[in-house]
Amino acid sequence: LQGGVREHVAMLTSLGRETILVRTPRDLEKVAGLVIPGGESSVMDKLCRIFDLQQPLRERIAGGMPVFGTCAGLIMLADRIVDGMEGQQTLGGLDVTVRRNAFGSQVDSFETDLDVPELGPEPAHAVFIRAPIIEEVGPNARTLAAVDGRTVAAIQDRLLGISFHPEVTSDTRWHELFCRMVDETVSTETSP
Numbered sequence: 001l002q003g004g005v006r007e008h009v010a011m012l013t014s015l016g017r018e019t020i021l022v023r024t025p026r027d028l029e030k031v032a033g034l035v036i037p038g039g040e041s042s043v044m045d046k047l048c049r050i051f052d053l054q055q056p057l058r059e060r061i062a063g064g065m066p067v068f069g070t071c072a073g074l075i076m077l078a079d080r081i082v083d084g085m086e087g088q089q090t091l092g093g094l095d096v097t098v099r100r101n102a103f104g105s106q107v108d109s110f111e112t113d114l115d116v117p118e119l120g121p122e123p124a125h126a127v128f129i130r131a132p133i134i135e136e137v138g139p140n141a142r143t144l145a146a147v148d149g150r151t152v153a154a155i156q157d158r159l160l161g162i163s164f165h166p167e168v169t170s171d172t173r174w175h176e177l178f179c180r181m182v183d184e185t186v187s188t189e190t191s192p
């Protein structure tokens with residue numbers, strides 16, 4: 001609907017995955033997993049209601065479709081939002097509270113290396129652009145990475161939400177993690 005779709009498509013293609021762009025409920029029916037990119041979450045929210053995607057998306061999320069949200073995509077996945085635009089809604093599913101634009105206007109964008117045990121010993125380079133932080137991680141979700149003690153990546157079952165943009169780096173490990181979640185879901189659904 002909106003945001004940095006192209007870089008995600010390029011990264012998933014480089015991993016040998018087939019992608020389609022989801023703009024309608026029909027498109028959504030065709031996918032085994034969904035990436036919600038960075039962009040502007042309040043606009044995504046509006047478009048997703050205009051295109052009648054909010055309800056189908058919520059249903060797929062409740063039905064266990066793997067979703068990977070980066071930055072604005074993380075906001076869309078969060079159950080609770082602080083400093084949203086007036087009336088801004090999320091899709092929800094991930095038991096976290098996110099604060100939009102949490103790093104303040106003076107530090108709009110920055111890069112850092114994150115320690116992410118889930119991805120292995122190599123640090124993960126992270127690019128933050130007007131990023132949200134995860135202020136509270138509820139009992140159903142789990143922190144995967146933090147900056148100065150503040151959570152910037154969380155996982156819950158098949159939902160993965162991160163504040164930053166791995167798709168603009170050469171590090172494919174976040175997308176590989178998401179693809180493993182998709183593969184596990186597909187094999188569970190197709191096994192007798």
Ligand code: GLN
Pocket residue numbers: 037038039040041042070071072073075100101129130131132
């Ligand atoms: N600030 C944006 C929002 O609130 C997120 C920025 C991004 O996705 N890079 O949606």
